[in-house]
Amino acid sequence: xxxxxxxxxxxxxxxxxxxxxxxxxxxFFDKYHTTIGVKVDKKTVPVNNTPVELxxxxxxxxxxxxxxxxxxxxxxxxxxxVVDGTRRQTLDVALALNDKVTQxxxxxxxVLLLNKCDLADQWEIEPDTxxxxxxxxxxxxxxxxxxxxxxxxxxxxxxLAMLAKMNSTSSPGESRST
Amino acid sequence: xxPDHILESFLAKEGFALFEHLGNGVFRPIGDFPPxxxxxxxxxxxxxxxxxxxxxxxxxxxxxxxxxxxxxxxxDGSANSGNWIERGEAGDQTPLEAxxxxxxxxxxLLIRNFLRSFGEQKQWLQTARDSLLAHEQLVREIQKxxxxxxxxIHDLSQPLSAMRGCFNCLTAGDLxxxxxxxxxxxxxxxxxxEQMIRxxxxxxxxxxxxxxxxxxxxADTVDLAERARHAVESFSAAFRGKGVHLQLDPALDPSxxxxxxxxxxxxxxxxxxxxxxxxxxxxxxxxxxxxxxEKGNSLLAFVDDEGPGLPKGEPADKLFMLFAxxxxxxxxxxxxxxxxxxxxxxxxxxxxxxTRSRGGSRFWFSLxxxxxxxxxxxxxxxxxxxxxxxxxxxxxxxxGLLEKGSKHQPAKETAxxxxxxNLAQAEKAxxxxxxxxxxxxxxxxxxxLKTRGHSTLGVSDGHQVIEALKxxxxxxxxxxxxxxxxxxxxxxxxxxxxxxxxxQHQAIIGLTGNATKEDEEECLKAGMDGFLSKPFxxxxxxxxxxxxxxxxxxxxxxxxxxxxxxxxxxxxxAAHLQRTTAGNEKLIRSLIKSFLADAPKKLSAIRQAISxxxxxxxxxxxxxxxxxxxxxxxxxxxxxxxxxxSMGRAGNLANAVQEFQALEAxxxxxxxxxxxxxxxxxxxxxxxxxxxxxxxxxxTGGAR
Numbered sequence: 001x002x003x004x005x006x007x008x009x010x011x012x013x014x015x016x017x018x019x020x021x022x023x024x025x026x027x028f029f030d031k032y033h034t035t036i037g038v039k040v041d042k043k044t045v046p047v048n049n050t051p052v053e054l055x056x057x058x059x060x061x062x063x064x065x066x067x068x069x070x071x072x073x074x075x076x077x078x079x080x081x082v083v084d085g086t087r088r089q090t091l092d093v094a095l096a097l098n099d100k101v102t103q104x105x106x107x108x109x110x111v112l113l114l115n116k117c118d119l120a121d122q123w124e125i126e127p128d129t130x131x132x133x134x135x136x137x138x139x140x141x142x143x144x145x146x147x148x149x150x151x152x153x154x155x156x157x158x159x160l161a162m163l164a165k166m167n168s169t170s171s172p173g174e175s176r177s178t
Numbered sequence: 179x180x181p182d183h184i185l186e187s188f189l190a191k192e193g194f195a196l197f198e199h200l201g202n203g204v205f206r207p208i209g210d211f212p213p214x215x216x217x218x219x220x221x222x223x224x225x226x227x228x229x230x231x232x233x234x235x236x237x238x239x240x241x242x243x244x245x246x247x248x249x250x251x252x253x254d255g256s257a258n259s260g261n262w263i264e265r266g267e268a269g270d271q272t273p274l275e276a277x278x279x280x281x282x283x284x285x286x287l288l289i290r291n292f293l294r295s296f297g298e299q300k301q302w303l304q305t306a307r308d309s310l311l312a313h314e315q316l317v318r319e320i321q322k323x324x325x326x327x328x329x330x331i332h333d334l335s336q337p338l339s340a341m342r343g344c345f346n347c348l349t350a351g352d353l354x355x356x357x358x359x360x361x362x363x364x365x366x367x368x369x370x371x372e373q374m375i376r377x378x379x380x381x382x383x384x385x386x387x388x389x390x391x392x393x394x395x396x397a398d399t400v401d402l403a404e405r406a407r408h409a410v411e412s413f414s415a416a417f418r419g420k421g422v423h424l425q426l427d428p429a430l431d432p433s434x435x436x437x438x439x440x441x442x443x444x445x446x447x448x449x450x451x452x453x454x455x456x457x458x459x460x461x462x463x464x465x466x467x468x469x470x471x472e473k474g475n476s477l478l479a480f481v482d483d484e485g486p487g488l489p490k491g492e493p494a495d496k497l498f499m500l501f502a503x504x505x506x507x508x509x510x511x512x513x514x515x516x517x518x519x520x521x522x523x524x525x526x527x528x529x530x531x532x533t534r535s536r537g538g539s540r541f542w543f544s545l546x547x548x549x550x551x552x553x554x555x556x557x558x559x560x561x562x563x564x565x566x567x568x569x570x571x572x573x574x575x576x577x578g579l580l581e582k583g584s585k586h587q588p589a590k591e592t593a594x595x596x597x598x599x600n601l602a603q604a605e606k607a608x609x610x611x612x613x614x615x616x617x618x619x620x621x622x623x624x625x626x627l628k629t630r631g632h633s634t635l636g637v638s639d640g641h642q643v644i645e646a647l648k649x650x651x652x653x654x655x656x657x658x659x660x661x662x663x664x665x666x667x668x669x670x671x672x673x674x675x676x677x678x679x680x681x682q683h684q685a686i687i688g689l690t691g692n693a694t695k696e697d698e699e700e701c702l703k704a705g706m707d708g709f710l711s712k713p714f715x716x717x718x719x720x721x722x723x724x725x726x727x728x729x730x731x732x733x734x735x736x737x738x739x740x741x742x743x744x745x746x747x748x749x750x751x752a753a754h755l756q757r758t759t760a761g762n763e764k765l766i767r768s769l770i771k772s773f774l775a776d777a778p779k780k781l782s783a784i785r786q787a788i789s790x791x792x793x794x795x796x797x798x799x800x801x802x803x804x805x806x807x808x809x810x811x812x813x814x815x816x817x818x819x820x821x822x823x824s825m826g827r828a829g830n831l832a833n834a835v836q837e838f839q840a841l842e843a844x845x846x847x848x849x850x851x852x853x854x855x856x857x858x859x860x861x862x863x864x865x866x867x868x869x870x871x872x873x874x875x876x877x878t879g880g881a882r
Contacts, residue, residue: 005236012307032311034304036296037261037273040236055236065306069260074240087314092458124318 001044003053004162005075006155009068009101010082011093012061015115018145019082020058023155028146035060038072047159054159062093070104078109078162080154085114085142088124109161110139111154117142118149186210193291198284199249203232203242205287214291218266231287237262238276238289245278249285261292324517338375342368343622347629399548400445402470402479403436409449410468413457421462424453427469436470438477438545439525448521451514452481452541459485459539473544474699476527480542487533494531518543607814608632608653608727613643613669614689615661623656623689623719630720633817640664644672647684653727654685656710656719659701667704674705685726751851754811770852773806777845780806784822784841788834796834797826800841807845810852815844 008016017035022028024043041056057076062068073079081098084090094112101108112133114125120142126132130140139157143150186209189196193212197205206228219234232239241259248257256279264272273296276289292299345365353361410426417424449468456466464484471478488494498519515529522529527545534540610627614620615638624634637646639661646652657666664672670686677683687708688701698709707726710719755766780803787795804819818841825834 013311032308034300034307036300036303037263037275038237039263039265039271041265057236063307063310065303071244072240072260074243089314 001051001053002163002166003055004077004159004166005055005057006158006162007057007059007073007076007079008082009059009079009094009097010061011084011087011090012063012066014061014082014084014087014090014094015143015145016061016080016082017058019080019113019115019143019151019154020056022145022148022151024056026148028148030146045155045159047156047163050163052159052163054155062097068097068100070100073101073105076105076108077166078111078158080113080158081110082113082115083125085116085123085125085129086119091125091129107165109158109165111158111161112138112140113143113150113154114140115143115145118144118146183209193293195289197229197231197287197289199245199278199287200228203230203246204228205231208286212291214272214293217268217270218264218272220267235262235264237264241276242287245276245287248278249280252280255279261296321517338368338372340619340622342372343626347622347625398439398441399437400440400442401436402438402440402445402477402545403430403432403434405442405445405449406430406468406470406479409446409453412446413450413453417453417457417466420457420460422457422460423465425465425467427467430469436477437548439527439548440545444521448518448543449479449481451518452543454514455541456481456483456485456539459483461485464538476544476546478542478544480540482534482538482540484538487537487539488531497531498529515541606724606727608724609651610634610723611643611646611652611655612636613638613640613655613661613666614658615639616658619658626719627723632723633814638662640666640669640672643669647673652684654687654723656687656689656723657706658689666706667700670701670704670706687722687726751810751812751848752855755855767856769809770856773810774849774852774856777803777806777849781842781845784838787826788831788838791831793826793829793831795826796831797823800826803841807848810848812844812848815841815848818844 008020010016012034013032017033017039018028020041024041035058037060039058041058042053043056044051044053046052057072059068059072060066079101081094083094098110101110112130114130116123130142134140139161141150141154141157143154145151186196190210190212193214195212195215196208198208200206232242237259244257244259256277259276261273261275264274266272273292274289275292276287278285278287280286342365345361345368348361349365407426410424414424453466453468460466460483466484467480467482469480469482471480488497498515519529522543522545525545527543529541529543531539531541608627610632612620612623612627612634614623614636617638620636620638624636627634635646635652637643640657641664643655643657644664647655657670659666661669666688670688673684673686686706687710688698688704688706689710701709708722710722755769780799783799784796784803787793787799800819800822804816804823807815807819818837821837822834822841825831825837
């Protein structure tokens with residue numbers, strides 16, 4: 001089976017763990033629980049009728065206390081860049097992380113997730129943020145781990161992009177078959 | 179038990195698992211296995227003589243790449259994996275961390291279950307992040323409150339100022355004693371409301387309340403150079419962390435006086451916001467420079483960075499707007515720079531940003547020097563005009579005289595009461611174009627100017643100014659600096675450009691909400707002749723506009739005949755008749771006789787037509803009267819008749835009654851002049867004395 005490594009990247013408390021739990025376990029907890037270290041969850045999904053095992057690396061949120069180590073991204077096939085729409089500065093953190101990632105690993109598919117869209121009335125980011133970054137060719141989705149809105153879609157879009165990337169390169173990259 | 183085994187047992191009990199690296203991802207366990215290992219990776223794990231650890235944990239597989247590099251390089255110390263959570267077969271979660279090291283000449287991997295410290299570590303991190311989230315929330319709430327208070331200051335106070343201005347206008351007019359009491363009451367209550375707003379602000383935001391009444395309070399002073407130095411010290415570490423060198427401008431001379439209006443905590447906050455902004459956009463390996471320079475009577479503090487500069491095609495002002503964020507280079511909540519602007523402007527300063535010619539951006543703010551502020555306050559105190567007070571008895575007396583005047587009784591010379599003395603008619607009635615997009619401000623200025631005897635036309639943007647000037651001449655333009663479509667500065671520049679070929683000079687006085695030196699300089703640089711700040715003092719308004727008109731008449735290269743437009747308010751009736759009839763006394767008397775017989779009929783026809791709402795007749799009768807009146811000059815009467823004619827032709831008699839009253843009053847003056855002229859034995863040598871024109875309430879908008 002093809003295994004693809006996906007990293008969840010973003011500031012703290014943007015909902016990375018909640019997105020993974022919603023996707024893998026179909027549950028959501030309202031209370032914020034900080035993530036320490038890295039937790040790897042797995043879920044097998046059909047992509048283009050092929051079962052693909054997604055290894056979801058839920059990496060602790062970046063802030064002044066914890067900086068994301070680039071070594072965690074080694075072998076990554078794609079990543080979800082998560083922003084909390086209600087906190088403007090989390091977009092800055094996401095963009096800075098994205099810069100770091102692209103300097104280290106080139107041409108890795110990613111999707112920008114503007115999370116907490118169930119709280120859109122409290123958003124601090126500009127309403128057209130999705131359009132702004134979509135215009136740059138990025139894949140952007142408004143998601144809510146709470147309601148589940150676009151969560152499966154986010155992983156699905158990324159999986160398709162990762163497989164397309166894998167198929168477009170002669171070597172199968174760092175995916176592994178079991 | 180051998181000492182080695184004792185140590186291995188101890189390590190296992192403490193949760194450590196040790197493996198010797200045999201190469202190619204294969205490991206041999208050393209000593210006892212800790213209990214968590216079988217729980218996490220299965221019982222068969224313990225039975226194996228060698229294991230491939232990477233097969234049991236994706237995280238470990240990733241770390242082993244770094245570990246093998248470490249062992250290969252034979253480095254000292256250890257390579258650490260960082261923390262991860264390993265999920266066991268039963269779904270339980272074990273916090274682990276791994277380290278690669280050399281022990282006794284052997285490459286060893288040590289995996290530790292840090293469950294004991296995990297809870298503690300999680301607790302403090304959770305607390306820290308909860309506090310951070312709570313702080314962010316609190317900051318947002320405070321900022322919302324401050325914005326709300328800001329709205330109270332600006333939005334509620336502005337109409338209040340207009341109301342007070344209206345009361346001033348009423349005070350300047352002639353009111354019966356009972357109405358005067360209502361005006362006094364209104365004035366008192368509006369003042370009380372202003373005090374109440376201030377009281378609320380003092381209760382909920384001392385900072386903003388202080389800023390609201392900043393002009394009335396003695397402002398604090400602050401050493402800008404000292405604060406700049408302090409900011410550099412405070413932010414140096416953060417900038418170093420970003421690989422950016424933060425420095426104080428080497429040209430800043432500490433021995434000079436850098437004291438400006440302001441206070442240290444808020445200046446620190448401004449510097450902080452500007453530096454945070456610079457840090458966000460400045461590339462690694464560059465420098466950010468902070469300094470202070472002199473700029474006229476102000477001090478200008480700046481933060482220079484070597485980043486990409488301001489976004490092209492976007493006005494710098496936009497950066498300082500509420501919730502403004504740089505396009506594609508977003509900042510935080512878009513409040514930091516907005517608060518800088520709010521604070522600086524309340525101190526009478528300005529703030530801005532520009533792309534530097536050598537690359538990078540300059541964010542700056544300028545504040546009045548402490549010394550210049552003291553001087554300004556002193557001058558303001560010395561020049562302060564005592565508030566005009568209406569004297570009800572005298573006011574009503576004058577009103578009575580005017581009412582009598584309407585019954586064709588001659589005007590009587592009366593002593594001008596103190597309040598009225600300031601509002602005496604201008605020596606020369608001017609035609610003034612008032613450009614302001616705020617309807618209430620425009621109306622207020624127009625009403626005040628009419629009270630002074632000037633005629634006005636109101637427009638609401640720069641394009642309309644230019645159009646109005648094409649159609650008719652104005653002695654002076656009162657031009658608001660900020661208007662939609664085309665602002666005052668832009669309109670002035672366009673007018674001045676056009677004057678290069680015409681050789682004329684239109685007097686223009688700028689009007690702005692900001693009373694800073696920089697604003698004045700901006701106005702003058704654009705080509706304005708002077709500058710007034712809102713809210714304006716009416717005496718200052720009259721003085722500035724009348725002086726400007728006088729100055730412009732000197733500057734203008736117009737020919738004398740060009741000045742004699744039909745509306746020119748120069749000649750009196752006698753002189754006009756002398757000129758137009760070449761001194762034919764008989765003709766003059768005949769004209770007067772005919773007019774005095776005919777005008778009341780024409781006036782009556784207009785009155786009747788208005789009462790019957792017959793617009794067509796109003797138009798034709800006013801047209802006829804206009805022609806009759808024009809024989810005697812009488813520009814104001816002609817203007818009123820023309821306005822009525824226009825109203826009639828347009829079929830809109832909404833303001834016809836007021837205009838008719840104005841026309842009637844003008845005709846009373848003319849009648850008195852003509853009767854006096856007719857009665858005089860030698861009108862040629864002794865022209866009739868011009869009678870005082872009554873102040874009148876007229877509909878706004880029409881040029882006279």
